[in-house]
Amino acid sequence: MGEIKLRGLEKTYGEGTSSIHVLKGITLDIPHNQFVTLMGPSGSGKSTLLHILAGIDRPDKGDVELFGHSLASMDETDLTIYRRNIIGIIFQFFNLLPYLSALENVSLPLYLAGKGKKESHKKAIEALESVGLMDRINHRPSELSGGEQQRVAIARSISNSPSLILADEPTGNLDSANAKIVLELLMKLQMEKKMTIFMVTHDILIGSMGTLRIKMKDGNLESWET
Ligand SMILES: Nc1ncnc2c1ncn2[C@@H]1O[C@H](COP(=O)(O)OP(=O)(O)OP(=O)(O)O)[C@@H](O)[C@H]1O
């Protein structure tokens, strides 16, 4: 029984002869507490699937059920709440706000999610502590290394204690030493916080470390192994 159920997900971009059928019917159950790795060739639909799980994009057919909630039944307001409270997202290019400090980058989303100033500050500090960045909290992204910026992004993604973290090639823009630090951090957080991480990667070694390893090809699931 999966805590996250993907049911017949289909997605087509564009119309007519130039349309691309990106997802062709993805069905999969993901139990809770997994470190899921998703691999597949460029263009196979990995990011599209992740955006659907994040509620950033909607499927044309099918549904996602997360911890008992159907994404299809949610309106835009519900999806915003879902993104702020149930999931965390990590991108390849960090997506930090350049004029804000590390601390502000982590606390702002908490504040926007309705936490008070004090509470946002406290949770942001806790998250930055758990990624080992307490000595950098007042630095702006441009004053941080790539690995440190990604750790700020990880702190931001875990700050609201999500049940699911979605990560699209989080190590793709890092050198191998920093990629290792970020990967080990994600694996540690996943176990400590008993949540599911769903991570897209092009790195075969990283892909092999998942507790559930998924491969996609041409918009279909090619394989999944536990
Ligand atoms: N918003 C969009 N509009 C039109 N086409 C899109 C859109 N988003 C993605 N596509 C197309 O859908 C296909 C799948 O894209 P997707 O980003 O999911 O691939 P991917 O598996 O993440 O690839 P990569 O490994 O290169 O990141 C590609 O052919 C892409 O050009």
Ligand SMILES: [Mg+2]
């Ligand atoms: Mg992609």
